[in-house]
Amino acid sequence: MTTAPRIALTRLAGLLADGTRAAFCLALLDGRAWTAGELARHAGVAPSTASEHLSRLVAGGVLAEEHQGRHRYVRLADVAVAQLIEDMAAHDPPADPPPTTLRATGSRRALTFARTCYDHMAGRLGVAVADALTRRRLLERDAGIAFTEAGVAWLADLLGEPPATTGRRPLARLCLDWTERRPHLAGAAGAALCRHALNEGWVTRIGSGRALGIGPTGGEAFSRVLDIDVVALKLSMETPMTSSSGRADTA
Amino acid sequence: MTTAPRIALTRLAGLLADGTRAAFCLALLDGRAWTAGELARHAGVAPSTASEHLSRLVAGGVLAEEHQGRHRYVRLADVAVAQLIEDMAAHDPPADPPPTTLRATGSRRALTFARTCYDHMAGRLGVAVADALTRRRLLERDAGIAFTEAGVAWLADLLGEPPATTGRRPLARLCLDWTERRPHLAGAAGAALCRHALNEGWVTRIGSGRALGIGPTGGEAFSRVLDIDVVALKLSMETPMTSSSGRADTA
DNA sequence: GCCACGTTGCGGCGAGCGCCGAACTATCGC
DNA sequence: GCGATAGTTCGGCGCTCGCCGCAACGTGGC
Missing domain, CATH: 1.10.10.10 (Winged helix-like DNA-binding domain superfamily/Winged helix DNA-binding domain)
Structure with a gap:
């Protein structure tokens, strides 16, 4: 049977x-x-x-x-x-779009900028982190995604210990960001990075939801560690990104 | 909303x-x-x-x-x-096992030995292939799974062309084998390997289902290419594997 | 001890959905 | 062309399941 x-x-x-x-x-x-x-x-x-x-x-x-x-x-x-x-x-039904005329306005704005996605960072900030890691050749996106040797070392240095590779959870995993329509970093490293950012005050939770804001040490830290200008990133929210559709929410 | x-x-x-x-x-x-x-x-x-x-x-x-x-x-x-x-x-409900008293007998035997799982090889043969690749350091299972440089070269040599890394499908992926309760190789490489094995007559389809048998060139090829003794592997079916439960079927 | 609150169990109502058989259409082999 | 076969459409039946309100239970605060 x-x-x-x-x-x-x-x-x-x-x-x-x-x-x-x-x-x-x-x-x-x-x-x-x-x-x-x-x-x-x-x-x-x-x-x-x-x-x-x-x-x-x-x-x-x-x-x-x-x-x-x-x-x-x-x-x-x-x-x-x-x-x-x-x-x-994240699975899309095939084409012929039911006319979803939503727009990211009001309180959704915060979610679009940065939020948690289970245990890692998502939103424009999450995508920016993944991009920065790729740009610095700490992360490689060829077939699939993986940290380079330099990337593993960078991660160990940042967290003060080598990233735990116990269990079968992959170190790096891509998670498609629904608001940005581009992938951000998930997996064990994504979770560790998010935990670190919360602990160190790089980001803070807004209210009781999933939204994240830049914390007191965030501006300096993101610039130093990943060369990300969070102020510019936040400003970029004013000018809508290319081909960003009205679809928003969970990611 | x-x-x-x-x-x-x-x-x-x-x-x-x-x-x-x-x-x-x-x-x-x-x-x-x-x-x-x-x-x-x-x-x-x-x-x-x-x-x-x-x-x-x-x-x-x-x-x-x-x-x-x-x-x-x-x-x-x-x-x-x-x-x-x-x-x-593959998602298991929590414990308190509904007494599933199934045993791998009769026609299920063929599926347990070797079968296709979407587009790659599963069953005891599939697990043996993954093991052989790991033993030869062509595949690395550390955090997640990935081909080594030698592994990519080996794959390119075998297939006559470098494995296609187009699209977002990872080259190597683990797929939990339901009959063996151990992972076998999926992903683009798993699919290419399975396709190659079918084309070259290493394995052949049995009937119209998912079951695979060893093809005319299989004995020699698996031994030469991966150092797998398929005869011994088939004999090992007689002595049940450690802790193999009665659960069988799709994988 | 008493009340407030978060949570649970039960009875009953209504909607949704999976199933079939019968009639109909399209394709293939002769 | 004609019968056989594969697939689709439609109407109707029956069951499941999500919902609520109400009553009951346990915990925490006073």
Whole structure:
């Protein structure tokens, strides 16, 4: 019987096929844990409804939960799941575009400039980082993507330790940026870099969402370490980029 | 609105959430084009039902179709979709195992030894190839996986031309083998290697499925090129491998 | 101890969807 | 041309599943 993988596939797909559950997962792509109530409000459903959905997602191995007092915190189960959700959300239906007439305005502006994408940096800043690494030949994009020897050394020097290569998570991975339509750096190195940038105050979280802003040490650090002029980058937001469509959001 | 990626995710997930459509996609993982009727019989549904499902999968960008006379041939839309389906089907639900008491017997034996997985080789043979490449330092598995310089040269020599690195498909990629529970080689190199092995008669297709057998030139070629003793490999099928569970099938 | 709040379980309603059979169209072989 | 075969379209049936409101439970603050 060829039914064993079929049930595995339909089980996972079925969990993500519902709008409410999908909204939960996309929200959790910010890499942090949310409470059941927060997710219910975020998706606009009753708490009881959210509770049932969460139970199913946990049982299906998509989410991991943790109880703290009267709160139920959930987060994505692991990076593999996060990657899967990213990949699926990035899959384009074939052409004949349903006229999506959205434009990146208002609060979306912050997300377009910089945000977290599960555990690494995305948005114009994330793309700029990936570009800077490539320009300096620390990152090589030939077939796939990989750090050069110089790149691994640079990373070790920056973080104060060689990047952890435990597990099967690739050091470098490309993640297509939805707002920029260009790839930014994901993988273990992308996560380490993002963690470092948050710890060192290069970037700070804006509010409770996924948006990032430049932190107190960011201007100097990005210039010194990667030769990125964040002021110019921010100004470049005023003049829309080439062929940037109205499509925005998660990345 | 955070709804744009949500509909993208639910649309794709919804397509894969149905058992019949999932069976279609898993069958198409062999990388070849099937007719609508073949898929209908394979999944055990009426032709009319299959027709509707196929139309939806095509409209959703999961499958590509091609009409030839009175036949409608469909195949997976691209490697990204194939990879996604592999990844999703490989996702394990958390523990507490539903007592799956399957054993690799009968016709499944052939699949366990060697088969195609979308466009590359899987099964014990596929794993042996990946191991041989690693042993000879042509392939490096450190963080992620990559060909060494010697490996690229070896590949170019074997194929008579440098491996095509066009497009964004990585040269080397790991694909978890479901029967062996160990990774085999996928990516552009895995596909090129499989194509070469079929062309040169190292392996041949068994029947109309995904199963592969050793071809007339296979014994000599695998020994010469990769130092793999296929006879010993086939004999090793008699003694079950360490901790090989009953789970079998697609990979 | 008491109340507020976050969360869970249950009953019931309504919509969506997968299934089939029957009728119809298109292609192939003779 | 004619029958056989592959595929599509349509109507209708039945089941699943997402939703809510209400009641109940546990935790934390006073």
